[in-house]
Every structure is written in structure tokens, then in C-alpha cells.
């Protein structure tokens with residue numbers, strides 16, 4: 001009888017210890033620290049009704065577009081110049097590829113891009129200047145011609161401030177012919193850029209605030 005009792009006690013203790021071990025182990029795996037989380041690949045969920053709203057929580061407000069510059073001052077002059085060359089190339093090529101007759105949505109997209117570009121430009125001191133220039137000369141986004149003319153004009157404003165040679169904006173169409181293909185040419189979409197003041201469709205001249 002005493003032998004049976006001790007076997008039962010041993011079994012009970014073993015069961016208790018196993019159970020508490022399992023509970024403890026389970027809770028620890030939940031607490032594994034994650035220092036880096038891989039981005040979620042949502043491609044397999046696209047089109048399904050349960051797909052997450054990719055833009056959830058994003059609200060494009062004027063505060064978002066015109067808020068303070070984000071990057072710090074860029075001290076290194078070589079980095080500043082390299083960044084500038086690459087950025088101007090991007091900006092002018094973007095204008096050269098912009099539709100000749102954009103939809104309202106496309107014009108809004110370009111305007112928002114330029115505003116956010118000026119906020120996020122990685123040279124903080126350049127970005128500050130650029131933001132104040134945008135207030136004075138708001139981006140012209142009514143057509144490819146006006147956008148390209150505007151970009152040439154503001155680039156020249158920066159050139160002037162840095163005591164660099166000014167660019168002839170009449171030549172910008174040829175200069176940023178990015179190899180966009182014959183399609184544009186045959187449709188007659190590639191035109192001479194006639195300079196900011198002459199090409200602005202909405203106002204006929206550069207808008208100058210304040």
C-alpha cells in the first residue's frame with residue numbers, strides 16, 4: 001500500500017513539474033526580443049478583400065507638405081555638390097518626362113513631390129533656401145513646358161546665389177532629352193522650352209508671393 005502511495009506521489013510531482021516547465025517555456029518564446037523587423041511583403045495580399053490599406057494613417061496635409069526641413073546642415077562641400085548634381089539631374093529629367101497635358105491628379109502629384117522634396121532634401125541648409133524659394137516661386141505644374149521652365153528658373157536662382165553661370169532655359173528641352181524614345185517626337189510632344197515667363201500657362205508669368 002505504502003509502495004503504491006509513493007508511486008502516485010512521484011507521478012503527481014512529475015506531472016506538476018512537466019506542466020510548469022511547458023507553461024514557462026511557452027511564455028518565454030513570446031518574449032524573444034526583436035531588434036529588427038523585416039518589412040511585410042503584402043504582394044500576395046494585393047487584390048484580396050482582406051488586403052491592408054497601404055496608406056492607412058497617411059494624411060497629406062499642407063503641414064505635412066510645408067513643415068520644417070528634416071535633415072541637418074550638410075557640412076561636407078564635396079558631398080553637397082555631388083548631391084546637388086544628382087538631384088538637379090533627377091528633377092530636370094522628371095520635368096522632361098512629365099506629361100505635356102497632365103491630369104489634375106498628375107499635377108497635384110508633382111506639386112506634392114516638389115514640396116516634400118524641399119522638406120526632405122538631405123542638405124538641410126540647401127533645403128531651407130529651397131523652401132523659401134518655393135514660397136516666392138510656387139512650382140508650375142500645368143504642363144511639361146511650364147514645369148521644365150520653372151525647374152530651370154529655380155536652378156538658375158540657386159546658380160545665381162552660388163555665383164555660378166546661368167543656364168539658357170531656351171535650351172533645356174534638348175539638354176534633358178533623356179532618350180525617352182521616338183514616341184514623344186513623332187507625337188510632336190517634344191517641344192522647345194521657351195523659358196519660364198513665356199511658357200507658364202496658368203498665369204502667363206511666374207507667380208510671386210509676398
Ligand SMILES: Cc1cc2nc3c(=O)[nH]c(=O)nc-3n(C[C@H](O)[C@H](O)[C@H](O)COP(=O)(O)OP(=O)(O)OC[C@H]3O[C@@H](n4cnc5c(N)ncnc54)[C@H](O)[C@@H]3O)c2cc1C
Pocket residue numbers: 080081082083084085086087088092121125126127129130151152153154155156158159162164166167172
Ligand atoms: C534644391 C537644391 C538646392 C541647393 N541649394 C544649395 C545651397 O544652398 N548651397 C550649396 O552650396 N549648394 C546647393 N545645391 C547644390 C548646387 O546647386 C549644385 O548642385 C552644386 O554646387 C554643384 O554644382 P555644379 O556646378 O556641378 O552644377 P549644378 O548646379 O549641380 O548643375 C548640374 C548641371 O546642370 C546643368 N544646369 C545648370 N543650371 C541649370 C539650369 N538652370 N537648368 C537646367 N540645367 C542646369 C549644367 O549642365 C550643370 O553642369 C542645391 C541643390 C539643389 C538640388
